[in-house]
Amino acid sequence: MITSTTAGLVLAGILFTMGLVSMLIRRNLIFMLVSVEVMLNAAGLAFIVAASRWGQPEGQVMFMFILAMAAAEVSVGLALILQLYHQLKTLDSDEASKMNG
Amino acid sequence: MNWMYLVPAMPFLGALLLVLFSKKIGKTGVSLIGCGSVGIAALVTIVAGLQFMNSGLQQFSLPLWNWLSVGNFNIGITLHLDALSLAFTFVITFVGFLIHVYSTGYMAEDPDFARFFASMNLFVGAMLMLVLADNLLLLYFGWEGVGLCSYLLIGFWYKDPANGAAARKAFIVTRVGDTAMAIALFLLVQHTGSLQLTDILAKAPTLWTTGDATVVTIAFLLLGGAVGKSAQLPLQTWLPDAMAGPTPVSALIHAATMVTAGVYLIARSHVLFTMAPAAQATVAIVGAVTLILAGCSAFVQTDIKRVLAYSTISQIGYMFLALGVGAWSAAIFHFITHAFFKALLFLGAGAVIVALHHEQDMFKMGGLRKSLPGVFWIFLIGSASLAAIPFVTAGFYSKDQIVWLAGASAQGGAGYWIVAVMGAFITAMYTTRMMLLVFYGKEKTHVHHRPGLNMMVPLYVLAVCSTLAGFMELPHTLGHVTLLSDFLQPVLPAVVTEHASTALEWGSQGVATLLCLAGIYIVWRVLPIPFPREVKTFLKNGWGFDAAYNLLFVQPYVLLARLNRKDVVDRLYVGLAAITRYFHRMMSATQSGILRWYIMGIVMGAVVILSVIIWRQYTV
Amino acid sequence: MGAAFYIAAAIAILSTAMVITRYNIMHALLYLIVSLLSVAVIFYIYGAPFMAALEVIIYAGAIMVLMIFFVMMLNLGQQSAGDERHWLTPRVWIGPALLCLFLLAELVYLIMQPPAPPAGEIVMVDPKAVGKSLFGPYILAVELAGMLLMAGIVGAYHLGRQKKKITHRFLERATQ
Numbered sequence: 001m002i003t004s005t006t007a008g009l010v011l012a013g014i015l016f017t018m019g020l021v022s023m024l025i026r027r028n029l030i031f032m033l034v035s036v037e038v039m040l041n042a043a044g045l046a047f048i049v050a051a052s053r054w055g056q057p058e059g060q061v062m063f064m065f066i067l068a069m070a071a072a073e074v075s076v077g078l079a080l081i082l083q084l085y086h087q088l089k090t091l092d093s094d095e096a097s098k099m100n101g
Numbered sequence: 102m103n104w105m106y107l108v109p110a111m112p113f114l115g116a117l118l119l120v121l122f123s124k125k126i127g128k129t130g131v132s133l134i135g136c137g138s139v140g141i142a143a144l145v146t147i148v149a150g151l152q153f154m155n156s157g158l159q160q161f162s163l164p165l166w167n168w169l170s171v172g173n174f175n176i177g178i179t180l181h182l183d184a185l186s187l188a189f190t191f192v193i194t195f196v197g198f199l200i201h202v203y204s205t206g207y208m209a210e211d212p213d214f215a216r217f218f219a220s221m222n223l224f225v226g227a228m229l230m231l232v233l234a235d236n237l238l239l240l241y242f243g244w245e246g247v248g249l250c251s252y253l254l255i256g257f258w259y260k261d262p263a264n265g266a267a268a269r270k271a272f273i274v275t276r277v278g279d280t281a282m283a284i285a286l287f288l289l290v291q292h293t294g295s296l297q298l299t300d301i302l303a304k305a306p307t308l309w310t311t312g313d314a315t316v317v318t319i320a321f322l323l324l325g326g327a328v329g330k331s332a333q334l335p336l337q338t339w340l341p342d343a344m345a346g347p348t349p350v351s352a353l354i355h356a357a358t359m360v361t362a363g364v365y366l367i368a369r370s371h372v373l374f375t376m377a378p379a380a381q382a383t384v385a386i387v388g389a390v391t392l393i394l395a396g397c398s399a400f401v402q403t404d405i406k407r408v409l410a411y412s413t414i415s416q417i418g419y420m421f422l423a424l425g426v427g428a429w430s431a432a433i434f435h436f437i438t439h440a441f442f443k444a445l446l447f448l449g450a451g452a453v454i455v456a457l458h459h460e461q462d463m464f465k466m467g468g469l470r471k472s473l474p475g476v477f478w479i480f481l482i483g484s485a486s487l488a489a490i491p492f493v494t495a496g497f498y499s500k501d502q503i504v505w506l507a508g509a510s511a512q513g514g515a516g517y518w519i520v521a522v523m524g525a526f527i528t529a530m531y532t533t534r535m536m537l538l539v540f541y542g543k544e545k546t547h548v549h550h551r552p553g554l555n556m557m558v559p560l561y562v563l564a565v566c567s568t569l570a571g572f573m574e575l576p577h578t579l580g581h582v583t584l585l586s587d588f589l590q591p592v593l594p595a596v597v598t599e600h601a602s603t604a605l606e607w608g609s610q611g612v613a614t615l616l617c618l619a620g621i622y623i624v625w626r627v628l629p630i631p632f633p634r635e636v637k638t639f640l641k642n643g644w645g646f647d648a649a650y651n652l653l654f655v656q657p658y659v660l661l662a663r664l665n666r667k668d669v670v671d672r673l674y675v676g677l678a679a680i681t682r683y684f685h686r687m688m689s690a691t692q693s694g695i696l697r698w699y700i701m702g703i704v705m706g707a708v709v710i711l712s713v714i715i716w717r718q719y720t721v
Numbered sequence: 722m723g724a725a726f727y728i729a730a731a732i733a734i735l736s737t738a739m740v741i742t743r744y745n746i747m748h749a750l751l752y753l754i755v756s757l758l759s760v761a762v763i764f765y766i767y768g769a770p771f772m773a774a775l776e777v778i779i780y781a782g783a784i785m786v787l788m789i790f791f792v793m794m795l796n797l798g799q800q801s802a803g804d805e806r807h808w809l810t811p812r813v814w815i816g817p818a819l820l821c822l823f824l825l826a827e828l829v830y831l832i833m834q835p836p837a838p839p840a841g842e843i844v845m846v847d848p849k850a851v852g853k854s855l856f857g858p859y860i861l862a863v864e865l866a867g868m869l870l871m872a873g874i875v876g877a878y879h880l881g882r883q884k885k886k887i888t889h890r891f892l893e894r895a896t897q
Contacts, residue, residue: 002833004726004843008767009832011730015737015760017825022741023700024817027808028801030746030792032696034753038737041780045760052767055844057851060772061859064851067779068866072873074784078791079880085795092804097694704820711827718834 008049016042029081029091033074040070102152105163105180107145108190109233111138112226116219123215132205135218139201139225143194150187159183159591160299162235176296181235185592188433188585189232189365192440196357197225199559203448204349206556207455211347217257221353224250228358232365237286237296240366244282244330247359248275254354255346267345274339278329282366285322288315302372311376320373320380323366324387331363331417334391338646340414341398344406348451351406356413356447357440364420364436368429371593375427381512385425389520392418394644396527400534401632401640404461405450408535411643412487413443415524419503422521426513428506429593430586434574435503437585438495442486442567448560449480452552453539460546463535468544476552477540479560486567488532488621489525491614495571500525502576505609511597518609525613529620537624578606726766733759744805746797750789757781771848 019038026032044063051059081091088095115138119131126134153161160183168176182190201221208217227246234240256268290296292315293304309316327333332340343355354360367374367384374381392415399411416439423432454461456473470477486496504525508518575582586595632640639645691698736756743749757780764773855863 004767006832007726007730008763010829011733011763013825013828013832014734015756017821017828018734018737018741020700020704020824021814021818021821024697024704024821025741025809025814026805027697028746028805030788030797031749031805034740034746034749034788037753037780037784038740038756041757041760041776044776045763048764048767048769048772051769051846052843055846057846057854060769060846060851061855061862063769063772064775064855065862065866067775068870071779071784072869074787075873075877076880078787079877082791082795082881091797091801093696096696701817701820704817704824708820708824708827711824711831715827715830 005049005053008052009046012042012046012049014042015039015045027092027094029084029093032093033077033081036077037070037074040066102149102156102161102182103163104145105149105161105182105233106165108142108149108194109180109226109229111142111145112222112224112229114138116222116226119215119219119222123219128209128214131215131218135222136198136201136205138222139194139198142225142229143191143198146187146190146194149182150191153182153187154588168239174290174294176236176238178239179235180233181298182233183592184589185365185368185433186232188437188589189361190229192437193225193228193232193358196440196444196563197221197228197353199562200349200353200357200444200448203352203451203556203559204347206553207349207451208347213257217254217347220250220253220257221350224254224354224359228362231362235298237289237298237301240298240369241282241286244326244362244366245279247354247362248272248279248330251275251343251354251359254350255343257346257350261345264345267339267342271339271343274336275329278326278336280325281322281329282326285319285326288319288322292319298369302370305372305376309376312378313376316373317377317379320370320377321383323370323373324380324384327363327366327421328387329363330366331360331421332414333363333387333417333421334394335646337391337395337414338643338650341407341410341643344404344410348406348447348454351410352444352447352451355410356443360413360417361420361436361440364417364424364432367421367424368432368593371424371429374424375594378512381425381427383425384421385507385512385517388418388421388423388425389517389524390418391415392422392524393520393527396524396531398640398643400527400531401637403464403641405453405463405466405535405539406447406461408463408531409443409446409450412446412528412531413439415528416443416487419500419521419524422507422517423503426507426510426517426596428503428510428513428596430574430589431499431502431506431596433589433593434585435499438486438499438567438570441563441570442483442494442496445479445483445560445563445567446487448556448563449476449483452476452556452560453480455552455556456548456550457546458549463538465545466539467542467546468540469548470540472544472548473551475557476560479564480540481536482564483567484532484536486571488529489613489617491610491617493568495567495569498571498574498576501610501613502574504613505576505606506596506598508609509598509605511599513599522609522613522616526616526620529617530624533621533624576606576610578603578610723766726763729759729762729766732756733763742809744809745802746792746805747789750785750792754781754785757785766843768843768845771851 016039019035019042022035022038023032026035044066047059047062047066049059051057051063084096085091115134118134123131160181162182163180165178165180168178170176201218204217204221208214211217224247227243227250229243231240231243231247234243252268252272255271256265258264259268286296289301292308293301295301295304305316329336340355340360344351346355374384395411395414395418399408399415402408402411416435420432420435420439423429423435453466453469453473453476456469456476457466460466482494486494489497489500491497504518504521507513507521508515573582573584574586642648691702733756736752736759739752740749740756743752757776761773761776761781764770764776
């Protein structure tokens with residue numbers, strides 16, 4: 001049974017899964033970062049849908065926090081990628097496996 | 102009496118000090134600590150014993166601390182003093198002290214002087230824990246402790262593999278008995294819910310009727326433990342080999358104290374044995390048979406210490422016989438006199454052995470009456486006591502009591518009496534033979550070293566004791582003194598005599614005396630006794646028990662071990678290790694450092710969790 | 722639930738599919754902006770106009786621009802795209818894709834589970850209410866978010882600095 005809530009949640013699920021697939025199949029670090037953004041966005045969508053389902057502001061508050069977190073994450077992530085690129089001369093995440101961590 | 106804890110604590114402390122500081126304190130220090138700790142223990146025992154006797158208490162217990170406590174099951178480290186444990190404690194500390202003093206002379210040349218005294222002190226401590234324990238678990242702790250020390254001291258000169266083998270044999274054979282005893286303890290916990298000796302003895306009559314299968318089983322298992330420790334049939338084979346240890350060790354552990362732990366155990370749990378007539382009869386039979394077999398073996402030995410070893414087995418057989426016929430205090434009486442005269446004999450033998458430069462073969466001795474007169478007289482006193490020369494020796498009174506009660510007590514009978522008298526006859530014979538071979542005849546080995554004062558003084562003291570100790574208990578016919586049995590009365594019930602009369606008692610004593618003198622006379626006249634060679638070898642090897650055990654147990658075991666060289670059970674553990682290693686490899690392969698694999702793991706986890714949720718929804 | 726939602730949803734899914742299949746990172750980022758914009762439309766439909774605006778301004782505006790600048794700075798060009806083409810073979814993506822498809826199926830199954838929510842009326846949530854609760858009960862979280870952003874800035878500055886390459890002196894000696 002499709003209601004507006006389930007439709008929104010399914011869309012969020014689809015977007016999230018796409019981000020996940022991308023995360024799994026990409027080796028380029030920037031692509032991986034983009035995939036994380038996609039997934040975060042999908043999670044935010046789920047929150048918004050939930051907020052509208054219950055008529056409460058908490059879902060949107062959470063989305064704002066996700067937004068702030070994504071901004072911080074992207075800035076730090078990009079800085080890290082920059083360093084890695086300088087060290088390894090490549091964006092291949094598999095190259096950064098020397099520590100077996 | 103509150104100072105009682107010092108009695109076991111001092112030897113333990115001594116052992117600890119000797120282990121830790123043996124290098125720093127030198128031989129004098131080692132001797133001082135080694136003898137001093139046991140000496141203090143002996144003094145405390147005497148003081149506490151006097152206080153105990155004056156206080157009129159029947160028993161006194163001194164809780165030191167809690168060992169373990171599970172629900173209602175409490176085991177404390179608690180010392181329990183009553184007449185029985187006091188008698189044992191006194192003998193252990195007093196004889197132990199004399200033997201320690203003697204050892205300072207005997208072991209003087211040994212490079213491992215400190216190790217010897219540390220082990221001896223540890224032994225005395227463990228033995229005191231054994232007799233002072235108020236519960237069976239603590240008793241078992243002491244029981245195993247003395248077993249360990251026995252092992253350490255038999256194998257004291259470990260550089261000779263034969264000594265190590267003897268030590269192992271002693272350890273393993275007694276372990277057979279100890280296992281039986283452990284099972285007995287489990288059964289006691291299961292049925293009485295306690296290991297407290299007073300509890301058990303008080304509860305037993307309310308729990309079981311006489312002859313109940315459970316109590317008979319427990320008594321038999323306890324007997325198993327006693328038989329192993331006291332070197333009785335069928336576990337007697339270790340004691341002759343245990344003579345590989347230094348002679349003071351044989352005197353202290355394998356004559357005076359440890360081997361009588363079995364006697365102590367049975368006397369301590371006498372209520373159980375009284376309630377299990379079958380087990381008690383077995384005690385008597387084991388004692389009687391051991392008494393004769395070991396006596397015969399002692400008669401043909403060539404090694405002086407082995408004679409004494411078989412003699413010890415035989416004398417403990419007497420104690421078991423006494424226990425078996427319900428003559429509890431007679432057994433303790435014989436234990437005390439035996440401790441004195443057998444320690445005396447062993448120490449005397451040690452003096453001879455040292456004098457002849459570690460020669461133990463009696464056929465290479467001889468004529469020592471002239472060259473070692475002091476030792477001769479002492480040995481004569483000890484032998485007289487062992488052979489039970491009438492009226493003047495302690496051995497006579499204690500043995501006479503057993504002989505008489507073997508026939509006269511309610512559980513006794515003519516059969517036991519005959520065996521006991523025969524035992525006295527054989528004892529007189531082998532003792533005389535030993536005396537003749539060692540001290541009479543031509544001198545075959547030159548005496549090169551006379552025992553010093555520190556060896557002779559303990560011998561004198563023990564000689565006095567082995568004469569005077571007998572007078573604390575005199576038969577009806579000769580003065581009727583009952584100091585010891587009165588003293589033990591609160592713990593051990595008096596013997597019930599059935600077919601007793603003064604005439605019969607006179608008769609019994611007369612026969613025993615006559616046979617003893619006859620034995621001495623026969624040997625005196627016709628040494629060497631003409632035995633067929635085969636019989637001699639058979640007896641000398643202890644009735645072939647060793648060979649039989651070798652064939653029955655050791656060989657099949659070795660065969661099995663050989664067949665199962667690659668242990669089947671091991672396979673399990675090797676397999677376990679292999680599986681672990683396999684998983685380890687798999688797990689470490691996941692630590693590849695490749696980020697995508699980690700994310701894959703997360704996804705897999707999500708899939709599994711969601712699947713579980715969906716599956717639950719279907720099933721609920 | 723009108724056609725607007727379905728159109729926006731279709732655009733979002735399509736553009737996201739383009740994001741995850743492009744070899745050139747610039748193309749992917751541009752498609753991601755489209756996807757974010759369509760999600761902003763969906764936010765609007767779900768009665769969160771303020772969030773829709775934030776999505777456009779911060780996500781599609783600031784964050785994506787940051788990434789695009791970054792890519793330009795690194796000057797990743799054809800070579801990177803070639804690498805991607807080389808790396809993205811069906812052998813690589815088919816397994817994870819199937820696994821994720823399964824995960825999605827499970828998710829959808831769970832979302833569709835009865836008891837379904839009562840007939841979905843979209844409730845408009847007033848931005849004022851959001852603001853009130855942000856600076857009411859969630860004030861502590863807001864402060865923490867602020868600190869996080871601060872840490873993000875400092876961290877990015879610290880990490881992003883072009884440091885002189887320092888090799889350990891032992892390693893240096895070993896390579897000489």
